[in-house]
Amino acid sequence: xxxxxxxxxxxxxxxTSSYLQKEGFVCEEAPTFSVAEEKLTLYQYDLLILDITLPxxxxxxxxxxxxxxxxxxxxxxxxxxxxxxxxLNGLDLGADDYLTKPFFLAELNSRINAILRRRKFSGSTxxxxxxxxxxxNAMVARVHGQELDLTKKEYDLLLYFLTNKQRVLxxxxxxxxxxxxxxxxxxxFDFIYTHIKNLRRKIVQAGGTDYLQTVYGVGYKFAxx
Amino acid sequence: xxxxxxxxxxxxxxSSLLFLVAGVLLYFFLTxxxxxxxEEQLLNTERRxxxxxxxxxxxxxxxxxxxxxxxxxxxxxxxxxTDTTMFDQVEGEEETFxxxxxxxxxxxxxxxxxxxxxxxxxxxxxxxxxxxxxLVMGLLLVCLTLMNRSIHRTVWQSYYTTxxxxxxxxxxxxxxxxxxxxxxxxxxxxHTALSxxxxxxxxxxxxLKEFSENASxxxxxxxAVLQNKLDELLQDLALIELQAxxxxxxxxxxxxxxxxxxxxxxxxxxxxxxxxxxETVCVTAFLCRQLDLLEDFLLExxxxxxxxxxxxxxxxxxxxxxxxxxxxxxxNAIKHNNAHGCISIEIGKNRLLVSxxxxxxxxxxxxxxxxxxxxxxxxxxxxxxxxxxxxICHLYGWEVQxxxxxxxHSLEITFPETVA
Numbered sequence: 001x002x003x004x005x006x007x008x009x010x011x012x013x014x015x016t017s018s019y020l021q022k023e024g025f026v027c028e029e030a031p032t033f034s035v036a037e038e039k040l041t042l043y044q045y046d047l048l049i050l051d052i053t054l055p056x057x058x059x060x061x062x063x064x065x066x067x068x069x070x071x072x073x074x075x076x077x078x079x080x081x082x083x084x085x086x087x088l089n090g091l092d093l094g095a096d097d098y099l100t101k102p103f104f105l106a107e108l109n110s111r112i113n114a115i116l117r118r119r120k121f122s123g124s125t126x127x128x129x130x131x132x133x134x135x136x137n138a139m140v141a142r143v144h145g146q147e148l149d150l151t152k153k154e155y156d157l158l159l160y161f162l163t164n165k166q167r168v169l170x171x172x173x174x175x176x177x178x179x180x181x182x183x184x185x186x187x188x189f190d191f192i193y194t195h196i197k198n199l200r201r202k203i204v205q206a207g208g209t210d211y212l213q214t215v216y217g218v219g220y221k222f223a224x225x
Numbered sequence: 226x227x228x229x230x231x232x233x234x235x236x237x238x239x240s241s242l243l244f245l246v247a248g249v250l251l252y253f254f255l256t257x258x259x260x261x262x263x264e265e266q267l268l269n270t271e272r273r274x275x276x277x278x279x280x281x282x283x284x285x286x287x288x289x290x291x292x293x294x295x296x297x298x299x300x301x302x303x304x305x306x307t308d309t310t311m312f313d314q315v316e317g318e319e320e321t322f323x324x325x326x327x328x329x330x331x332x333x334x335x336x337x338x339x340x341x342x343x344x345x346x347x348x349x350x351x352x353x354x355x356x357x358x359x360l361v362m363g364l365l366l367v368c369l370t371l372m373n374r375s376i377h378r379t380v381w382q383s384y385y386t387t388x389x390x391x392x393x394x395x396x397x398x399x400x401x402x403x404x405x406x407x408x409x410x411x412x413x414x415x416h417t418a419l420s421x422x423x424x425x426x427x428x429x430x431x432x433l434k435e436f437s438e439n440a441s442x443x444x445x446x447x448x449a450v451l452q453n454k455l456d457e458l459l460q461d462l463a464l465i466e467l468q469a470x471x472x473x474x475x476x477x478x479x480x481x482x483x484x485x486x487x488x489x490x491x492x493x494x495x496x497x498x499x500x501x502x503x504e505t506v507c508v509t510a511f512l513c514r515q516l517d518l519l520e521d522f523l524l525e526x527x528x529x530x531x532x533x534x535x536x537x538x539x540x541x542x543x544x545x546x547x548x549x550x551x552x553x554x555x556x557n558a559i560k561h562n563n564a565h566g567c568i569s570i571e572i573g574k575n576r577l578l579v580s581x582x583x584x585x586x587x588x589x590x591x592x593x594x595x596x597x598x599x600x601x602x603x604x605x606x607x608x609x610x611x612x613x614x615x616x617i618c619h620l621y622g623w624e625v626q627x628x629x630x631x632x633x634h635s636l637e638i639t640f641p642e643t644v645a
Binding site: 009011012015016019080100101102103104105106153167168170172173176179181182190191194195215216217218219 | 441443444445446447448449450451452453454456457459460464466469470472473476477479480483487518519521522524525552556
């Protein structure tokens with residue numbers, strides 16, 4: 001999968017880029033509007049990750065152009081402006097999703113995967129890890145082919161862990177993914193534990209292995225033991 | 226009071242005073258003059274009669290105007306002027322006469338001459354002057370009112386058009402304020418001043434908006450770098466638990482800073498009235514959705530929620546802001562609640578009440594809605610939730626009030642009658 005990453009902040013560009021490469025994507029970098037425009041004319045990408053505010057132009061202008069030449073390319077907008085206008089504008093122009101800075105790399109990965117699943121595989125693909133299988137299109141999770149009875153949040157958690165295997169996900173990260181802006185309403189993140197406990201129990205009861213590890217008491221990691 | 230009314234009132238007051246003074250002066254001058262002339266006339270007539278007597282003619286008697294009598298005894302010459310009241314047969318009533326009574330010694334005889342002239346009574350002068358003045362004043366006022374009204378319609382029209390334009394002016398509007406040119410110099414000057422002022426406000430607003438957006442961008446990007454680097458650091462397998470905890474603490478601080486930045490920008494945006502889109506919002510539906518979203522937080526504290534709806538509540542507002550408002554109200558009720566506490570929500574005609582159990586307020590209730598008022602300095606909360614609630618209420622002219630009764634805290638929002 002080939003991704004073009006447009007971001008003017010050098011540090012953020014390199015961190016994100018190396019992370020995406022580690023996740024198995026082919027990632028090309030574009031630090032300015034003009035470089036991005038050039039690359040988009042020359043090559044075809046599966047996904048464009050676009051920072052709106054660039055030193056030499058508004059990234060939003062690239063969206064309709066790309067929609068015309070390569071309508072199949074997925075578009076994920078990243079913006080520092082948490083402004084509703086930008087969000088609606090971006091989505092109206094044909095972007096697939098919108099992410100506000102600062103974001104967790106795991107969250108970015110999960111959004112990228114969601115877009116690619118929808119665009120490339122029409123959502124029919126499933127995410128598999130050993131005996132565990134999640135079918136995002138049907139919102140179904142199976143262990144050894146046996147369907148699990150999960151709540152919406154447990155399902156979201158499982159998919160998030162599966163998309164970000166081998167990665168330590170802090171409790172803040174998980175809270176941000178599942179509860180978004182509301183995660184600030186809590187005094188602590190103990191309630192995450194309840195959901196994880198239930199998820200664990202349901203997987204183990206269906207005969208699956210417990211891949212969820214607690215790491216340093218700061219978060220969780222989904223990995224083979 | 227309207228300008229026209231005010232002007233007319235001033236005109237009436239001043240012209241009444243002026244006419245009063247004029248009346249008084251007129252009365253005194255007129256009576257003094259007439260009295261003087263009447264006296265002079267009487268004295269002249271007396272002199273003429275004396276001359277006639279000298280020539281040997283005896284003038285005819287004419288009561289009560291003229292009486293000449295030859296006196297039997299010799300008397301010294303003299304002249305007195307008096308006012309006297311007599312019955313006038315012609316008029317058939319008592320009248321006041323000015324009377325000149327003199328004694329003249331002519332050709333060795335003494336003559337008594339009495340001359341009388343009817344006097345116009347002062348009250349009659351007053352009546353006449355008063356009537357004329359009132360009539361003239363009435364005419365003047367009618368003319369003034371008509372003139373004012375016509376001036377108002379023609380000259381002031383430009384003022385009212387401008388006023389309407391300024392009333393409708395908003396700093397969000399895309400172009401400068403358009404004012405019609407006026408032929409009146411003063412209005413034209415006002416137009417110039419208003420155009421300059423509104424344009425300044427509009428440009429300042431644009432600059433502020435741009436600044437707040439740029440500030441957000443400039444701050445969020447370094448924060449994103451920080452957060453990603455910390456997150457990457459956490460992936461290091463060689464970490465020991467203490468290091469991991471430090472990284473996590475730093476990460477939490479970065480997130481808090483970012484939330485703070487976003488929330489302050491949100492407050493600025495609300496205050497700048499940047500949420501223009503408005504639609505009719507059903508509060509109950511929005512509230513239920515927020516309660517669903519907050520389910521985990523309610524379960525965590527084992528809070529019992531009761532929702533009582535006595536009347537449908539529909540408000541006209543920006544839906545995103547209504548979400549923010551309700552979310553903050555509920556978050557507040559959850560955060561400051563005791564474990565196993567309760568939250569009760571009442572929705573009625575034009576009112577919404579959210580009350581929760583909880584500890585007594587550690588600061589004065591007047592500080593409740595202030596920014597960064599926190600129950601506990603180390604609390605993870607930003608202390609901006611209720612400031613946002615107040616700002617949104619203020620934006621739409623809703624009233625929000627806090628009440629406490631036996632450790633039961635209630636926030637009530639009253640919506641004006643006219644909503645939706």
